[in-house]
Amino acid sequence: MADVLTFTDRGIYCPAGDFYIDPWKPVDRALITHGHSDHARWGMGRYLATSGTAPVMRHRLGDITLETVDYGVKTRIGDATVSFHPAGHVPGSAQIRVAVKGEVWVVSGDYKTVADGLSEPFEPVQCHAFITECTFGLPIFKWTPQDILTQQINDWWATNAAAGRTSILGAYALGKAQRLLTTVNSAIGPILTHGAIENTNAVLRDQGFALPRTTLVTPEISHKTHPGALVLATPSALGTTWARRFGPSSTAFASGWMALRGVRRRRAADRGFIVSDHADWEGLNAAIKATGASKVFATHGYTSAFQKWLSSEGYDAHIVSTDYQGEGFDQADEAEA
Amino acid sequence: MKDFATLFTRIDESTKTTVKTAALADYFQTATPEDRLWTIALFTGRRPKRTITATRLREWAAEVAGLPDWLFEESYSIVGDLAETIALVLPPATKTEDQTLTHWIGYIKTLSTLEDDDRKAGILDAWNSLPNTERFLFTKLLTGGFRIGVSAKLITRALAQATGQDEPQLTHKLMGNWTPDTTTWDALIEADDPTADLSRPYPFYLAYQLDGFDDLGAPADWNAERKWDGIRGQLIIRGGEHHLWSRGEDLMTDRFPELAQLCDYLPGGTVIDGEVLAFTDERPLSFNALQKRIGRKTVPKKLLTGAPVILMAYDLLEHDGKDIRDMPLQERRESLQTLVAEVPDTAPLRLSASVPFKTWDDLSAARDQSRDLNAEGLMLKRRDSPYLSGRKRGDWWKWKIDPLTIDAVMIYAQAGHGRRANLFTDYTFAVRNGNDLVPFTKAYSGLTDKEFREITAWVRKNTLQRFGPVRQVPPEHVFEIAFEGIQASPRHKSGVALRFPRMLRWRRDKPVDEANTLDDLKEILATYG
Ligand SMILES: [Zn+2]
Ligand SMILES: [Zn+2]
Numbered sequence: 001m002a003d004v005l006t007f008t009d010r011g012i013y014c015p016a017g018d019f020y021i022d023p024w025k026p027v028d029r030a031l032i033t034h035g036h037s038d039h040a041r042w043g044m045g046r047y048l049a050t051s052g053t054a055p056v057m058r059h060r061l062g063d064i065t066l067e068t069v070d071y072g073v074k075t076r077i078g079d080a081t082v083s084f085h086p087a088g089h090v091p092g093s094a095q096i097r098v099a100v101k102g103e104v105w106v107v108s109g110d111y112k113t114v115a116d117g118l119s120e121p122f123e124p125v126q127c128h129a130f131i132t133e134c135t136f137g138l139p140i141f142k143w144t145p146q147d148i149l150t151q152q153i154n155d156w157w158a159t160n161a162a163a164g165r166t167s168i169l170g171a172y173a174l175g176k177a178q179r180l181l182t183t184v185n186s187a188i189g190p191i192l193t194h195g196a197i198e199n200t201n202a203v204l205r206d207q208g209f210a211l212p213r214t215t216l217v218t219p220e221i222s223h224k225t226h227p228g229a230l231v232l233a234t235p236s237a238l239g240t241t242w243a244r245r246f247g248p249s250s251t252a253f254a255s256g257w258m259a260l261r262g263v264r265r266r267r268a269a270d271r272g273f274i275v276s277d278h279a280d281w282e283g284l285n286a287a288i289k290a291t292g293a294s295k296v297f298a299t300h301g302y303t304s305a306f307q308k309w310l311s312s313e314g315y316d317a318h319i320v321s322t323d324y325q326g327e328g329f330d331q332a333d334e335a336e337a
Numbered sequence: 338m339k340d341f342a343t344l345f346t347r348i349d350e351s352t353k354t355t356v357k358t359a360a361l362a363d364y365f366q367t368a369t370p371e372d373r374l375w376t377i378a379l380f381t382g383r384r385p386k387r388t389i390t391a392t393r394l395r396e397w398a399a400e401v402a403g404l405p406d407w408l409f410e411e412s413y414s415i416v417g418d419l420a421e422t423i424a425l426v427l428p429p430a431t432k433t434e435d436q437t438l439t440h441w442i443g444y445i446k447t448l449s450t451l452e453d454d455d456r457k458a459g460i461l462d463a464w465n466s467l468p469n470t471e472r473f474l475f476t477k478l479l480t481g482g483f484r485i486g487v488s489a490k491l492i493t494r495a496l497a498q499a500t501g502q503d504e505p506q507l508t509h510k511l512m513g514n515w516t517p518d519t520t521t522w523d524a525l526i527e528a529d530d531p532t533a534d535l536s537r538p539y540p541f542y543l544a545y546q547l548d549g550f551d552d553l554g555a556p557a558d559w560n561a562e563r564k565w566d567g568i569r570g571q572l573i574i575r576g577g578e579h580h581l582w583s584r585g586e587d588l589m590t591d592r593f594p595e596l597a598q599l600c601d602y603l604p605g606g607t608v609i610d611g612e613v614l615a616f617t618d619e620r621p622l623s624f625n626a627l628q629k630r631i632g633r634k635t636v637p638k639k640l641l642t643g644a645p646v647i648l649m650a651y652d653l654l655e656h657d658g659k660d661i662r663d664m665p666l667q668e669r670r671e672s673l674q675t676l677v678a679e680v681p682d683t684a685p686l687r688l689s690a691s692v693p694f695k696t697w698d699d700l701s702a703a704r705d706q707s708r709d710l711n712a713e714g715l716m717l718k719r720r721d722s723p724y725l726s727g728r729k730r731g732d733w734w735k736w737k738i739d740p741l742t743i744d745a746v747m748i749y750a751q752a753g754h755g756r757r758a759n760l761f762t763d764y765t766f767a768v769r770n771g772n773d774l775v776p777f778t779k780a781y782s783g784l785t786d787k788e789f790r791e792i793t794a795w796v797r798k799n800t801l802q803r804f805g806p807v808r809q810v811p812p813e814h815v816f817e818i819a820f821e822g823i824q825a826s827p828r829h830k831s832g833v834a835l836r837f838p839r840m841l842r843w844r845r846d847k848p849v850d851e852a853n854t855l856d857d858l859k860e861i862l863a864t865y866g
C-alpha cells in the first residue's frame with residue numbers, strides 16, 4: 001500500500017489529497033495543527049485549521065484564505081479523509097488524522113497528555129502510523145504535576161510581593177502565558193503583561209476563554225504604580241531595559257528545559273519553573289501506545305535516541321527531519337513552538 | 338539533609354552574590370557544627386572518599402529506572418552531570434527520611450565496608466528515601482565534587498558574617514589539607530591560631546591584567562619581574578618538613594621531589610611564593626617540558642633528569658616563623674634575596690630577578706623579549722605593597738604577552754553539555770593544505786552566547802553528515818584561534834598540539850581561502866615550539 005503521507009522538503013505531504021501539513025515553504029493547500037509560528041507559516045495558498053486555532057492565525061498571519069473545521073468532523077480532500085483532534089498543546093491545537101483507503105495516519109503536531117486547565121485535553125487517536133514530536137524525548141524529562149507547580153509559582157510570587165519585589169515571569173506568548181494566567185492566584189497582586197502576551201490574551205478572550213484581569217505594561221506603569229505585581233513577559237524581554245522599570249525584582253522562567261540544572265543556570269534567572277506544553281517522557285510513551293500504531297515517525301527533538309528507544313520497544317520506528325523548532329530554550333521568543 | 342538542600346537550591350538558583358552569601362551565612366548559624374564543617378569542606382573541594390565507582394552507579398540507576406544502558410548514556414550526555422542524570426531518571430521516592438548531611442556522609446562511609454550486594458541495596462534504599470534535590474546531592478556526594486558557583490571568597494564572606502571574624506583571617510584558616518575527619522568546627526574556625534597546622538599555606542595574591550599606565554604614577558615606584566610560564570607554587574618549610582601547594586590548593590610536594598633538599602638549606606618558618614619551572618643550564622624550559630610532569634603523582638627517574646625543576650622565588654611570606662605579608666614588597670624581597678643567596682647553586686632555588694627599567698617604554702621593550710625567555714609576560718608590583726590575598730587591583734598587575742593566533746576553518750561541530758546542552762559550542766578547526774583541510778585543534782569557548790546561537794542555527798540547517806553527536810559542516814566559517822603555546826605531536830594529523838586554544842573572534846569578513854595554511858602552522862611550531 002502506498003504511504004498515506006510522505007516527507008518532502010516543503011513539509012509533510014499527502015499525495016491522495018494533494019495537501020501539506022504544517023509546511024515550512026509556500027504550498028497551495030496547508031492543514032495547520034496549531035498557531036505557533038513554526039507550524040503556521042505565512043505564504044500558503046489556502047489554509048485549513050480548527051475553529052479554535054483560526055483567530056490566532058488571523059491575528060498573526062493577517063489576511064489569509066482560511067477555512068475552519070471543528071474537532072472530530074471528517075472532511076474529504078481528494079481521496080483522503082481528514083479530521084482534527086485535540087492535542088492539548090495550546091487552545092485550539094490539533095492532531096491531524098488522515099485516512100486513505102482504510103489506512104490511517106496521524107500527525108501529532110505538538111502535544112501534551114496532561115490537562116492544563118485551558119487547552120482542550122489531548123485525545124488519543126487510533127491509527128496505523130503516528131508521526132510524533134519528541135521535543136522532550138529523553139527519560140530525564142518528567143513534568144511537575146500542575147497543582148504542585150501552581151503552588152510553587154504562587155509561593156514565589158507571594159514571597160516576592162511581601163519583600164517588596166516585582167515577580168517577572170518569562171513565558172511564551174501563545175499558550176504558556178495564558179495557561180499560567182489561569183492557574184496563578186490573582187488575589188496575590190496585580191498581573192501585568194508584555195505587549196506580545198496581551199495581544200494573544202485579547203484574541204483568546206474574544207474566543208471566550210476566561211482569563212483573569214491583566215494590565216498591559218505601558219510607559220507610565222512601574223513597581224510604583226503596581227507594587228507586588230506579577231509581570232508576564234516574553235523570554236526575550238527578561239533582563240532588558242523594559243524589565244528594569246519594575247525596580248527590585250525576582251525573575252523566573254517557565255519552560256520544560258528548566259528540568260535541567262545547566263539550562264536553569266544558563267538562563268540566569270532567579271527561578272526556573274518546570275512547565276511545558278509538550279509531552280514529557282512518560283507522556284510521549286503513553287500517547288504512542290494509545291494510538292495502537294505499529295509504525296512511528298519521530299520528529300523535532302531528540303529524534304535519534306527516541307527512534308532507537310521505540311525500535312527497542314518493538315515499533316517500526318523512523319526519523320523524519322522537519323523544520324519545527326520545538327520549545328527551544330536557546331532561541332528568541334519568536335520560536336515559541 | 339533538607340536544610341543543606343535548601344541552602345544548595347538558594348545558592349544554585351541565584352545569580353546574585355548577596356543572596357548566595359546570605360544563604361550561606363544563615364546556614365552557618367543554624368546547621369549543626371558537623372554539617373557546617375562538611376559544607377565548608379564540600380564547597381572547597383574536600384569531598385569524601387569515593388566508595389562506589391561511577392560505572393556501578395550508572396548500572397544501578399539504569400536498572401531501577403528500567404532503561405537500557407545506551408539510553409542512560411544518551412541522557413547523561415545531554416545533562417552533563419552524572420548525579421543529576423541519576424536523580425532525574427529514577428522513579429519518585431516512595432518514602433522520606435530527614436537526616437543530617439553528616440549522617441548521609443557517614444552512611445556513605447559505612448557502605449565502603451560492605452559486600453557489593455549490600456552496597457547496592459544501601460544505595461537503592463537511599464535513592465528511594467530522598468526527594469529530588471536531596472537525591473541529587475546524595476549522589477553528588479557519591480560521585481565527586483560540588484562545583485556550584487561558590488568561590489572560597491564567598492564562603493569566607495559568609496563565615497565572616499556568621500562568626501564576626503575578619504575575612505583574611507578566615508581565608509587563611511580555611512587553607513591547607515584539613516578534612517572534617519582531622520578537625521572540628523571549633524578547631525578550624527573558632528580557635529585563633531591559623532598556623533597550628535604546619536602545612537597550612539597562605540592565600541595566594543593574584544593580579545589582574547594591566548589595562549594602561551595612566552594610573553600607575555612614577556615608574557620608580559614599581560618593581561618589574563618576569564611572569565614565568567610554569568606552575569605557581571607556595572613552598573612551606575616548617576618543623577623540618579616541606580610542603581608545596583599549587584594555587585588551586587593542590588598539594589604538589591610529591592610531584593616535585595627535587596625540592597625536598599631545600600629543607601636542608603632554608604631555615605624552618607620559611608614560606609616562599611614562586612613558580613615551579615623546568616630548568617636547565619640556568620634557563621627555564623618551555624611549559625611543554627613541565628607539562629610532562631603535570632598530572633603525575635610520582636615521577637619516573639627519566640623525567641627527573643629530562644625535565645628537572647626549580648622554584649623561581651617571587652616573594653617571601655613567612656620569615657623566621659613570622660607572617661611578614663604586611664611588610665612592604667621591597668623589604669620582603671630583600672629578606673628573600675638574603676635567604677636565596679645562602680642556598681648553593683646546585684640546589685633548585687633561584688630568585689626571580691627584577692627587570693630594570695626607567696620608562697614604560699623600556700618596560701614594553703623588555704616585554705617583547707618574553708617569548709625568547711619562555712616567559713608569559715611581566716609582573717608589575719608596587720614596591721611598598723603588602724602581600725594581599727586573592728585577586729586584587731591596584732598594587733600588582735600582570736602584563737601578559739598577546740597570545741599566538743591563527744585563522745582556521747570550522748569543519749565539525751558538537752553540542753555542548755550542561756549549561757550548553759542543545760547549543761553547538763564545540764568545534765573542530767582545520768587549516769588549508771592545497772585543496773585539503775587538515776584538522777588541527779578543537780575549541781569550545783570564546784564566543785558570545787548570541788554567536789553560539791547563530792552558529793547553532795546554521796549547523797542545524799547545514800549538517801552534511803552525522804558521526805554520533807558530531808556534525809560535519811561545510812567549510813564556510815573562519816575563526817581566529819588564540820593559543821598560549823604549541824608543540825609537535827605525532828598523535829595529531831596536523832603534527833601539532835596547541836595549549837589553551839580558544840576562539841578569539843568569528844572572522845565573518847574572511848573567506849575560507851584566506852584562512853591560514855598548514856605551512857603557516859608549521860612555521861609557528863618552528864618558531865615557538
Ligand atoms: Zn507548538
Ligand atoms: Zn512546534
